[in-house]
Amino acid sequence: MSITTNETIRTVELAEHIGEHVRLRGWLHAIRRLGGINFLLLRDGWGIAQAVISEESALAPLQAAGAGAESIIALEGEVVASEQAPAGVELHNPQITLLNAVTETLPAAMHKRALKTSLPTLLDHAVVLNRHPSRRAIFRLAAAVMAGFRQTLLMKHFTEVQTPKIVASATEGGANVFPVSYFAQTAYL
Structure with a gap:
């Protein structure tokens, strides 16, 4: 199957397209220079491509x-x-198109194997730091566990419902809530 340059493939699909001209989009993970050759690592939601x-x-x-x-x-x-x-595959001398530049210093090193940061930093910068492969692995594992539970219960003819949630304080978004007594404390539904 031949890919036109308008179609974007995922990094995990590269091995299926050896010898073909392809297009990838993602985040610039890192650039390494070794003896006059640059190795650019691109990360998308599925993996990393070199x-x-x-x-130069x-x-x-x-x-x-x-x-x-x-x-x-x-x-x-x-x-x-x-x-x-x-x-086991890589792109050779690709054309690079910058879609959106990040010029600020990141709160943690995203190219390292382990994400070393404090909990407050992780929470304050979750939008960026949750892209780290180790954080994505946690979310993928949780999603797979939930999918497994859901599938098992559906096969047993359970019905999934989304119920209102009881919260400790009224929301700021202006949603309609009303107070309820919950174990001798006020909660909101």
Whole structure:
């Protein structure tokens, strides 16, 4: 199957397109320089892909904008099998398109294997830090567990319902709530 450059594939699908010209979109995970060759890592919601860039000028769109880690980019290039590549395939000399530059310093190093940060930092910057592969793995595991429970109960002819939730304080969004007595305390429904 041939991919047109308008179609975007996922990083986990690269091995299916060896020898083809493909387009990837995602976050700039890291750039490593080894002996005159640049290795750009792009991360999407499914994994990480490596691109090999032999011409320094190919990085010009990123350098001109001061784009750092977590900038949103698109890569278009040929998929090549490589035993040295982390996933066994990589893009060679792709065209880089900067879609949205991140120029601010990130609250934690997103390219490290482990996310080392304090709980307050994690909570204050959850929108960014929840993209880290270790955090995404937690969410994927929780989603799989929930899907398993849901499927098991559906096979046993249970009916899933979404009930109103009891909360300790009235919401700020202006939703209609009313107080209820809940174990001798006021709660809101």
